[in-house]
């Protein structure tokens with residue numbers, strides 16, 4: 001799991017300097033003082049000419065903060081003490097200069113202009129409108145006085161004709177173009193024009209004065225069968241009043257063409273090549289529903305269809321004929337073939353694309369001999385299609401068999417819990433250091449950095465607490481995940497925050513754990529404060545048990561602070577042992593280990609010198625013996641999503657999470673709940689190593705395909721589509737209450753899932769030992785009681801929980817109950 005970081009866009013220098021409290025600067029040594037003086041001179045030198053105004057003290061403070069780094073100091077000073085930029089002086093207009101001051105009510109330029117007699121007579125609103133309209137961005141201020149005086153003798157708003165300018169606005173959109181044609185006269189239009197001219201020239205040559213007999217008329221006479229039967233008059237553009245009325249009626253007229261024979265392939269082929277036979281001109285526009293349409297704007301457009309038109313109308317477009325009339329105009333008869341009669345009976349370009357995508361066979365189809373434009377487009381689309389078919393596993397794996405036969409190390413996750421400042425992060429940092437995950441150099445670096453901010457004892461904690469906020473506050477805020485290995489096991493550490501504000505994050509960590517490591521602060525008074533009623537020692541332990549953690553290792557930490565006192569260890573162990581057995585941890589699932597994270601005593605190596613009274617295992621040995629013994633590998637697949645992220649260009653959608661049950665391999669289909677979106681496993685990583693399969697208990701990163709990242713979020717569950725979880729809106733919960741429960745609003749937590757809901761009814765209170773009903777429908781349930789309640793989820797889509805899942809109910813920052821879904 002990747003660590004959640006607060007990504008903040010802050011000035012790095014400012015942030016560092018803000019953290020600096022200034023206290024240490026007051027007692028500088030002589031050599032420091034000398035360095036400060038030298039640094040001051042250098043900084044002053046570097047700032048020369050920059051106009052920065054900064055005091056020596058401020059420079060010294062910066063130098064002190066940046067450990068005498070002159071470069072950083074100069075950067076800081078420049079970024080924080082740069083001289084304020086003077087507002088850019090606008091070039092003052094001559095217009096303004098010339099006009100006497102004193103007129104109020106409008107902006108300076110306009111007010112001055114109001115001095116002019118013509119303008120003064122106008123209402124102010126007009127003036128403002130005028131100036132806002134022409135004064136800005138039109139170079140108005142920069143005009144000469146002569147130019148400005150040009151209008152002085154004009155009555156306002158009544159400029160003589162000879163002084164008016166003419167604005168010509170070019171139309172952006174071409175008018176009347178056919179789809180696919182360009183704005184400036186399409187090829188089609190050019191062809192039509194050429195033909196018209198050619199026809200006119202022929203007429204002149206032949207001396208034929210019959211204007212009504214056109215080329216189209218001859219065509220019509222050649223194809224009498226294609227003439228529409230119902231046409232009595234041509235459809236003409238209206239010319240006279242009578243004509244207009246007549247045409248008005250005609251345009252509404254539906255002319256049903258006679259059924260046409262199938263178009264001869266020869267004709268279609270000819271037309272598809274471009275112009276077709278000169279004596280068989282064709283017009284290309286839609287004729288839908290077997291109707292002829294009067295389209296005066298297209299009557300002169302003849303030519304080959306654009307590729308768009310062809311792709312849109314297919315072959316039909318080149319088979320539509322025109323009939324001419326005596327008047328040199330024409331009506332259009334659709335010549336639909338059986339296929340053309342249903343304009344949308346063939347697959348649309350979209351259908352082609354979808355078909356190409358779903359049945360993509362790479363480029364093989366594109367190699368076919370391609371003659372027709374539609375096929376060309378189709379082939380091009382096919383060539384472009386992204387192969388979106390689910391990636392099959394490189395080999396079909398019997399995952400369970402593979403798992404049984406694999407001699408890899410076992411995997412175990414443990415969550416580190418305990419009261420705030422018990423030393424959890426320090427202990428884990430030390431563990432990682434001792435195991436060789438973190439090297440000496442890194443620890444020394446952390447030590448130096450921690451010392452600088454007065455937190456020298458936190459350097460091991462910094463191995464896990466990586467955000468600036470966590471380090472500066474010395475508090476863990478979110479689960480930190482780290483891995484280390486021993487000879488037999490790959491461990492995943494889930495370091496939980498101890499502070500009560502971050503209990504939901506602790507819940508998220510505990511939900512992924514096989515067992516817990518409870519860290520106790522043995523120093524005087526510290527154990528007691530964590531153990532009292534509202535201490536996190538108690539809360540974390542009970543929560544971990546309620547979430548399903550059954551094995552616990554108790555690290556009695558900071559024993560160095562009590563001089564390795566055996567009695568203190570015994571006292572703490574006894575108290576805690578009693579409490580743990582009450583909380584539901586059996587004695588053989590509980591281990592106690594004395595240690596000190598800071599000194600490293602009894603963590604990786606025994607510490608006989610300090611702990612002569614202890615003869616048990618070290619912490620690492622105890623962890624090794626705490627590995628989970630069984631996993632729900634044969635159950636249906638369940639993965640709880642912990643984090644969703646983009647794993648790069650190759651892996652745009654990735655999730656991390658723990659496989660709670662079942663197994664999976666590359667190529668498997670997954671269903672995400674509650675979004676109900678499906679995805680395919682493209683890649684699997686376990687402990688940052690690629691793998692072909694994974695089983696229950698593995699913390700995995702899955703690279704997914706076929707799903708948009710917006711459908712995934714932490715807390716969602718991924719499962720096999722064959723055995724999905726049904727998201728629940730309302731369910732019964734068997735709970736252990738920590739606070740008084742009544743019908744009330746609650747937050748429902750499960751792993752990273754955090755949904756709001758409410759307890760809608762209290763079904764019964766139960767006996768702790770026997771589970772028998774004590775009271776039906778109680779009015780309330782007191783703290784520490786067992787009960788059965790009904791919970792309703794606010795989210796209409798429900799939450800992905802199922803029978804046996806453990807959830808925690810919280811309200812107002814407090815855990816009020818934990819329970820099992822029934």
Ligand SMILES: Nc1nc2c(ncn2[C@@H]2O[C@H](COP(=O)(O)OP(=O)(O)OP(=O)(O)O)[C@@H](O)[C@H]2O)c(=O)[nH]1
Nearest residue numbers: 420421422423424425426457475476498558597598
């Ligand atoms: N004397 C002594 N101090 C320790 C030991 N372990 C940790 N500390 C100190 O305890 C303080 C808190 O340590 P952390 O490791 O941050 O405690 P934590 O439990 O992780 O804190 P949160 O996660 O914020 O709850 C630091 O000052 C540590 O130096 C130890 O073994 N001995």
